[in-house]
Amino acid sequence: xxxxxxxxxxxxxxxxxxxxxxxxxxxxxxxxxxxxxxxxxxxxxxxxxxxxxxxxxxxxxxxxxxxxxxxxxxxxxxxxxxxxxxxxxxxxxxxxxxxxxxxxxxxxxxxxxxxxxxxxxxxxxxxxxxxxxxxxxxxxxxxxxxxxxxxxxxxxxxxxxxxxxxxxxxxxxxxxxxxxxxxxxxxxxxxxxxxxxxxxxxxxxxxxxxxxxxxxxxxxxxxxxxxxxxxxxxxxxxxxxxxxxxxxxxxxxxxxxxxxxxxxxxxxxxxxxxxxxxxxxxxxxxxxxxxxxxxxxxxxxxxxxxxxxxxxxxxxxxxxxxxxxxxxxxxxxxxxxxxxxxxxxxxxxxxxxxxxxxxxxxxxxxxxxxxxxxxxxxxxxxxxxxxxxxxxxxxxxxxxxxxxxxxxxxxxxxxxxxxxxxxxxxxxxxxxxxxxxxxxxxxxxxxxxxxxxxxxxxxxxxxxxxxxxxxxxx
Numbered sequence: 001x002x003x004x005x006x007x008x009x010x011x012x013x014x015x016x017x018x019x020x021x022x023x024x025x026x027x028x029x030x031x032x033x034x035x036x037x038x039x040x041x042x043x044x045x046x047x048x049x050x051x052x053x054x055x056x057x058x059x060x061x062x063x064x065x066x067x068x069x070x071x072x073x074x075x076x077x078x079x080x081x082x083x084x085x086x087x088x089x090x091x092x093x094x095x096x097x098x099x100x101x102x103x104x105x106x107x108x109x110x111x112x113x114x115x116x117x118x119x120x121x122x123x124x125x126x127x128x129x130x131x132x133x134x135x136x137x138x139x140x141x142x143x144x145x146x147x148x149x150x151x152x153x154x155x156x157x158x159x160x161x162x163x164x165x166x167x168x169x170x171x172x173x174x175x176x177x178x179x180x181x182x183x184x185x186x187x188x189x190x191x192x193x194x195x196x197x198x199x200x201x202x203x204x205x206x207x208x209x210x211x212x213x214x215x216x217x218x219x220x221x222x223x224x225x226x227x228x229x230x231x232x233x234x235x236x237x238x239x240x241x242x243x244x245x246x247x248x249x250x251x252x253x254x255x256x257x258x259x260x261x262x263x264x265x266x267x268x269x270x271x272x273x274x275x276x277x278x279x280x281x282x283x284x285x286x287x288x289x290x291x292x293x294x295x296x297x298x299x300x301x302x303x304x305x306x307x308x309x310x311x312x313x314x315x316x317x318x319x320x321x322x323x324x325x326x327x328x329x330x331x332x333x334x335x336x337x338x339x340x341x342x343x344x345x346x347x348x349x350x351x352x353x354x355x356x357x358x359x360x361x362x363x364x365x366x367x368x369x370x371x372x373x374x375x376x377x378x379x380x381x382x383x384x385x386x387x388x389x390x391x392x393x394x395x396x397x398x399x400x401x402x403x404x405x406x407x408x409x410x411x412x413x414x415x416x417x418x419x420x421x422x423x424x425x426x427x428x429x430x431x432x433x434x435x436x437x438x439x440x441x442x443x444x445x446x447x448x449x450x451x452x453x454x455x456x457x458x459x460x461x462x463x464x465x466x467x468x469x470x471x472x473x474x
Contacts, residue, residue: 039219145345257383309352
């Protein structure tokens with residue numbers, strides 16, 4: 001009898017282990033599928049973004065439209081910006097801007113409905129479609145920041161389907177996978193997750209992040225192949241003159257990057273207050289004005305400032321500098337697009353501004369254009385994001401230049417240090433607080449509304465009670 005009980009207990013344990021194993025494998029399969037989807041969607045996003053940029057360039061070429069093609073942006077950009085802002089406002093709220101602040105905010109919001117307003121499959125569709133549409137209108141935006149929100153949304157949805165816990169860790173993993181697949185930089189994806197998204201290292205999520213980055217990277221590589229985002233640079237720093245250049249690029253790039261971040265934060269807050277009386281109408285007017293600024297500056301700069309700035313940055317890294325005024329024009333149009341309310345990131349445009357700045361410094365100082373462009377990218381990008389390790393690793397992987405590890409790191413660290421003097425708030429985290437505040441206000445409004453409904457129902461129930469009179473005494 002005792003042996004029968006023991007064998008029965010063993011069978012129950014085995015059956016429970018089998019059930020647990022099935023749940024575990026279901027969770028793993030859903031997670032792996034989500035990571036593969038991030039890589040594949042990121043690759044398709046990259047192809048669509050390149051196609052949109054080429055389409056705009058073809059439409060606005062000087063010989064197009066009977067010789068008036070170079071002036072076509074005066075019509076296409078303002079109307080396109082307005083249409084993108086309207087569609088985002090009415091059908092895809094939460095898709096505006098870069099997408100990185102939304103992912104950071106979602107990690108701080110513990111309730112799934114609140115996260116759902118920022119990270120959903122609906123947002124994925126709107127983010128990709130409207131970013132591509134913005135590039136087709138000449139907007140100075142990139143696809144890398146939006147890919148972070150796309151990756152986080154897909155991974156969070158996978159968590160819901162797979163009954164997975166630790167939503168914050170999965171948002172982190174999806175964000176890292178998005179950066180890795182967007183730039184083809186797996187190390188940068190991991191560093192970005194640790195430095196920018198979480199601002200801390202959590203041992204319990206490191207395996208999740210690594211797995212997502214590797215799987216998404218393999219998926220993206222299978223579609224796009226292995227490549228360096230900004231080409232390959234074979235320049236190397238020479239002591240001491242190039243080290244002086246690294247210091248100049250770090251300090252100047254950090255200060256200008258901090259100025260950009262400070263302007264974005266300040267303008268965004270002012271615009272939110274300005275839009276309050278008529279948010280929709282004023283939001284559309286803002287988008288139209290940003291599109292008009294983009295068109296005018298683009299025409300004045302010979303069309304160089306439209307789009308991501310990828311071609312100009314690659315040319316600078318390979319030794320061909322753009323016009324000395326390029327980085328100023330690109331700075332202005334990137335600022336306009338960032339505060340306009342249309343979906344789109346600022347990673348690629350910021351790197352392009354940094355490359356243009358570095359090339360201009362190279363011309364002034366008489367140094368190597370390719371090397372100084374890379375150092376300018378490191379200093380400026382670290383100044384904008386205040387994430388020096390991400391800047392260093394992402395630029396190192398995107399250019400394939402491992403001979404200049406130390407000068408790139410110096411420029412990034414100096415850019416970060418200089419940025420802190422002007423903009424004490426990191427850009428993405430400052431913007432994420434606005435989304436957190438909106439979610440909290442919405443929660444309070446819903447709670448107040450529910451309390452008001454309950455109070456009115458109780459009051460109505462009190463009025464419907466029959467009038468009772470005290471019983472008569474005999």
